Amino acid sequence: xxxxxxxxxxxxxxxxxxxxxxxxxxxxxxxxxxxxxxxxxxxxxxxxxxxxxxxxxxxxxxxxxxxxxxxxxxxxxxxxxxxxxxxxxxxxxxxxxxxxxxxxxxxxxxxxxxxxxxxxxxxxxxxxxxxxxxxxxxxxxxxxxxxxxxxxxxxxxxxxxxxxxxxxxxxxxxxxxxxxxxxxxxxxxxxxxxxxxxxxxxxxxxxxxxxxxxxxxxxxxxxxxxxxxxxxxxxxxxxxxxxxxxxxxxxxxxxxxxxxxxxxxxxxxxxxxxxxxxxxxxxxxxxxxxxxxxxxxxxxxxxxxxxxxxxxxxxxxxxxxxxxxxxxxxxxxxxxxxxxxxxxxxxxxxxxxxxxxxxxxxxxxxxxxxxxxxxxxxxxxxxxxxx
Amino acid sequence: xxxxxxxxxxxxxxxxxxxxxxxxxxxxxxxxxxxxxxxxxxxxxxxxxxxxxxxxxxxxxxxxxxxxxxxxxxxxxxxxxxxxxxxxxxxxxxxxxxxxxxxxxxxxxxxxxxxxxxxxxxxxxxxxxxxx
Numbered sequence: 001x002x003x004x005x006x007x008x009x010x011x012x013x014x015x016x017x018x019x020x021x022x023x024x025x026x027x028x029x030x031x032x033x034x035x036x037x038x039x040x041x042x043x044x045x046x047x048x049x050x051x052x053x054x055x056x057x058x059x060x061x062x063x064x065x066x067x068x069x070x071x072x073x074x075x076x077x078x079x080x081x082x083x084x085x086x087x088x089x090x091x092x093x094x095x096x097x098x099x100x101x102x103x104x105x106x107x108x109x110x111x112x113x114x115x116x117x118x119x120x121x122x123x124x125x126x127x128x129x130x131x132x133x134x135x136x137x138x139x140x141x142x143x144x145x146x147x148x149x150x151x152x153x154x155x156x157x158x159x160x161x162x163x164x165x166x167x168x169x170x171x172x173x174x175x176x177x178x179x180x181x182x183x184x185x186x187x188x189x190x191x192x193x194x195x196x197x198x199x200x201x202x203x204x205x206x207x208x209x210x211x212x213x214x215x216x217x218x219x220x221x222x223x224x225x226x227x228x229x230x231x232x233x234x235x236x237x238x239x240x241x242x243x244x245x246x247x248x249x250x251x252x253x254x255x256x257x258x259x260x261x262x263x264x265x266x267x268x269x270x271x272x273x274x275x276x277x278x279x280x281x282x283x284x285x286x287x288x289x290x291x292x293x294x295x296x297x298x299x300x301x302x303x304x305x306x307x308x309x310x311x312x313x314x315x316x317x318x319x320x321x322x323x324x325x326x327x328x329x330x331x332x333x334x335x336x337x338x339x340x341x342x343x344x345x346x347x348x349x350x351x352x353x354x355x356x357x358x359x360x361x362x363x364x365x366x367x368x369x370x371x372x373x374x375x376x377x378x379x380x381x382x383x384x385x386x387x
Numbered sequence: 388x389x390x391x392x393x394x395x396x397x398x399x400x401x402x403x404x405x406x407x408x409x410x411x412x413x414x415x416x417x418x419x420x421x422x423x424x425x426x427x428x429x430x431x432x433x434x435x436x437x438x439x440x441x442x443x444x445x446x447x448x449x450x451x452x453x454x455x456x457x458x459x460x461x462x463x464x465x466x467x468x469x470x471x472x473x474x475x476x477x478x479x480x481x482x483x484x485x486x487x488x489x490x491x492x493x494x495x496x497x498x499x500x501x502x503x504x505x506x507x508x509x510x511x512x513x514x515x516x517x518x519x
Binding site for chain 1: 396400417443444445446447448449450451452453454455456458461463464465473474475476477487498499510
């Protein structure tokens with residue numbers, strides 16, 4: 001197996017991009033990643049694109065061909081593959097790209113992700129996202145995604161004394177980080193009171209506990225580590241790529257407050273990188289809801305189980321804290337175009353490791369982790385990167 | 388959803404019929420052909436649950452998908468059946484009364500409807516075991 005490096009990154013703005021289509025945003029992200037890597041299109045050997053639900057959101061399947069075509073690569077006939085694992089589609093596309101390069105099958109690979117969620121009405125979006133849960137045994141009973149995470153939150157509160165204020169503090173911190181990210185969907189500060197006074201979506205989760213509906217795309221260019229310096233002075237190396245499955249339904253999880261796929265993927269990733277959770281300087285984690293970030297920092301081993309809420313409100317995860325989490329603003333403030341999210345997380349970690357994260361730059365960033373979850377925890381994808 | 392997709396699960400949804408693995412003794416609801424413990428050596432047979440259990444966790448859904456709009460706000464819960472398995476369903480009770488650990492029993496109820504002219508779906512919801 002070969003070591004793999006990221007030699008270029010690109011990302012669109014995230015938000016309600018009504019003036020741009022699905023193909024427009026993917027091409028924008030891809031072109032900016034190629035420009036960043038200083039690579040010509042003709043050098044690309046393969047393309048992987050994460051996309052959860054083109055069929056529901058834009059009534060378009062066959063995304064691999066569409067992207068290759070509108071990237072001007074159909075004439076080169078390069079293999080182009082769409083990858084789907086609900087909200088972890090992006091992280092998984094990145095992992096497929098890494099495996100392709102590591103195996104020696106391909107040299108220069110683009111791994112991207114894109115989702116266009118605002119071309120349909122909100123109910124259709126909610127229903128399309130509900131397909132990430134078990135349609136026949138959760139969805140049919142009236143489960144929604146906020147509803148599933150609300151049940152995790154309710155039990156976390158019951159078992160560990162986690163409070164609504166602690167949940168809200170995650171949103172407040174991620175909005176603050178978003179103010180320093182020009183690509184973020186929300187670049188405004190919010191207060192704990194604003195979260196607690198916002199409309200209830202699924203008790204105890206308010207609308208400000210939830211990530212938004214977003215359009216956006218992100219892409220990275222991958223190359224074998226041994227030739228990465230031919231393209232860039234600042235390659236970022238992939239130290240680990242790990243993936244794990246868990247039960248599709250939340251009700252079948254051994255512990256409702258633990259995403260055991262995250263625990264399993266983290267264990268594999270730390271082993272592969274020969275690191276422990278203590279060696280991670282910062283992370284982009286899957287905060288589709290505020291409770292999800294609290295569970296993530298516990299399940300990744302940054303804090304003990306049950307202490308995520310306390311750690312969040314006390315500032316441990318803020319920029320300048322012991323382990324900054326979601327410097328991009330996370331899914332909550334940067335936005336959550338589901339297929340793009342896992343790739344955007346890697347883009348953020350690369351920018352931080354290169355020292356190019358602008359106002360939100362953290363000091364001494366050496367090792368960064370990304371954590372991308374599909375559904376309520378049926379898939380978890382974790383990557384660790386270093387300089 | 389097509390009629391067939393719902394129809395083939397009617398006996399499970401209406402009567403709380405899941406499966407029991409005669410090899411390891413595990414119970415499953417929803418039903419499974421392969422017992423996750425025994426996999427290819429599973430010996431799964433249909434099993435009708437008594438319908439008694441308790442609330443493991445719950446939420447009150449205020450914002451739903453289109454099919455459930457008329458029912459909001461409603462209580463969604465994970466119920467642990469006395470025989471062991473967990474399932475997701477709704478609990479019908481005063482919203483002030485719902486709590487973790489509440490003892491519940493199954494009840495036959497309407498789940499939802501497709502539209503004014505579409506199919507009605509029935510299935511199993513839960514109600515408090517003791518009233519008041």
